[in-house]
Amino acid sequence: MNTKVLFIIATGLVLSTTKVSAQATDCATTASIAYEHAKVKNYTAAEEPLWKVRKECPTYSVATYQFGQKLLEAKYKKASAAEKTTLANEIITLWKERFQYFPAKTKIGDMHSDIGQLMYDNKIGTKENQFAEFDKAYTTDKKNFKRPKKLYTYFSLFVDLHGEGKKELQGVFDLYDDITEKIENEESRLAQIIAELTEKEEAGTTLSSKEKRKLKNSGINLNAFSKVKAGINQKLGELADCKNLIPLYAGQFESKKTDASWLKGAAGRMSSKECTDDPLFFKLVEALHKTEPSAKSAYYLGILALKDKKTTTALKYFNQSAELETKTSDKAKVYFKIGEVMKRQGSKGKARSYYRKALKHRPSMGVCYLRIASMIAGSANSCGTDVFSKRAVYWLAENYARRAGKVDPSLKSTANKFAANYHAKAPSKTDIFNNPEKKSVSIGCWIGETVRVPKL
Structure with a gap:
């Protein structure tokens, strides 16, 4: 190969390398401009450079698609009904591009459920098309399919398709059970956070700003899941x-x-x-x-025994069920049932023990707190030593009632009514003023707890 040919090849390589290097520099510069504008939500300035990076440098960074989604969602919120469908399709296209270039950084459950919701909200495609997106998200990446609204839409579509003769009734029940379990797991996780922080507050500890924010957000999310669960039950309606x-x-x-x-x-x-x-x-x-023979069969045999008024036999089966049960929410249900039997028999201490066991396995089971509150309030006269301490029992009952509403938003109204009733029976501000030495009250008998005297 002569010198002239070698020179031409070398020149070509240098030019090619220079071009690639220049393109990379241009991508970085344009992306930097786009991202800086997008970070401060100046989407008008960010749009042109962002779409340039998306078109010419699609593999540059997943941030292109993250900011692109925020930009389109901001437009979508402000758009008219006629414009929303076009923007929804743009967001769907963006999601698909992101998955094409950054599959490892794209959550399947998040992507397909988001696409399904956009299609549903904007009447894009058939119900079968919309359902298929949700179903792919749920069956392949359930962990990242967790927004309450999407869970409701998924189930709602299944019920609608059953109504059109396209899905079996048994399938409706199976999906209902699965989604309900997922929601209850989320409720328990959030309720545990709320219960722990609430107890900390009741003990007199001031929560940090981070803890206060965590408590507030957990309450908001728990309320959302509670509403969706109620919606799913309503959607199931007479089918069950x-x-x-x-x-x-x-x-x-x-x-x-x-x-x-x-x-x-x-x-x-x-x-x-x-x-x-x-x-x-x-x-x-x-x-x-x-x-x-299993936890489930033992539980149902216990129910049948209760119907025949064979309480001892029923308790034997329920305890067997609790020992065998591996699913936490179902174990909680069994413990609650035992607690109910104990409460009816007047064994308040034992009943509370089982209600607490139920809460340990399902922290969102607010009805347990209401039951405990009721038993405590009913023991005010027998568990206090003087007028002040007897009435102080109602503060403890009030605390339990309020916890019920915090961990189970569906009980909030009922819990608040009980709490207000207990509060009215507790020592007044005058009583507190006349007993300045009392900072807390130890409550005896089966209750065995201490309650703080509220500050004036």
Whole structure:
């Protein structure tokens, strides 16, 4: 190869390298300008350079797509109804591009559920198309499919498709159970945070600004999940009433009577909808205990024993169920049931112990706090030593009632009414003023707790 040819090749390589280097520099410069504007939400100035980077340097940084989404969402919020569909399609395209170039930095559950919600909100595609996006998100990346509104839309679409004859009723029940469990897990996580910080406050410790923010955000998110759960139950509506469940399961029983999974689901749904008086419930429980003796079959046998007023036998089955149960929310349900039996028998200390066990496994079970509050309030005269301490018992009852509303927003109104009633019976400001030496009150008998005297 002669010198002239080598020179031409070398020159070409230098020019090519220079061009690539110049392009990289141009991408970095343009991206820097776009990102700086986007960071301060100056999307008007950010738009042109941002779309230039997106078109010419699509693999430069995932930030291009993150800021691009924020830009389009800002436009979407301000857009007219006619403009929203176009912008929704633009956001969907952006999501797909992000996944194309940065799959490792794109959460499948987040992406497909977001696309599904945009399609649903803007009537893009058919219900089947919309459902398919949610279903892909949920079945492939459930961990990152967690926004309350999206969970509701997913379930709502499934029910609508069932109404059109495109989905089986059993599928509706299966999805309902799965989504409800996911929501309750989120509720328990948030309620645990609220319970711990609330107890800290009640003990007289001032929360840090970070803790106050955490408490507030947990309450907001818990309220959102509570509303969605109520919406899902309403959407399920009459589909899960006894009049539909009994003929459905009666028709399937012979072919499914050795299928433990089916028996658990059928008996569980009939139990939750209080269809336990029908002979079919007994058949389901009997078949389940024969096929696979388990926590579930023991629990249902306990329910049947209670109906026959065989309390000792019922408690034996419930305790067996609690020991065998591995699912925390169901274990909480069993402990609550035992607590209810103990409360009816007048064993307040034991009842509280089981209510607390239920809360340990499902912190969002606010009804347990209401039950404890009721028992404490009912013991005011017997657990105080003088007028002040007897009335101080109501402060403790009030604290428990307020906790119920904090960990379970659906109980907030009821909890506030009980709390206000207890507060009215507690020592007045005058009583506190006349007893300045009392900073806290130790409450005896089965309660065995100390309550702080409120500051004037």
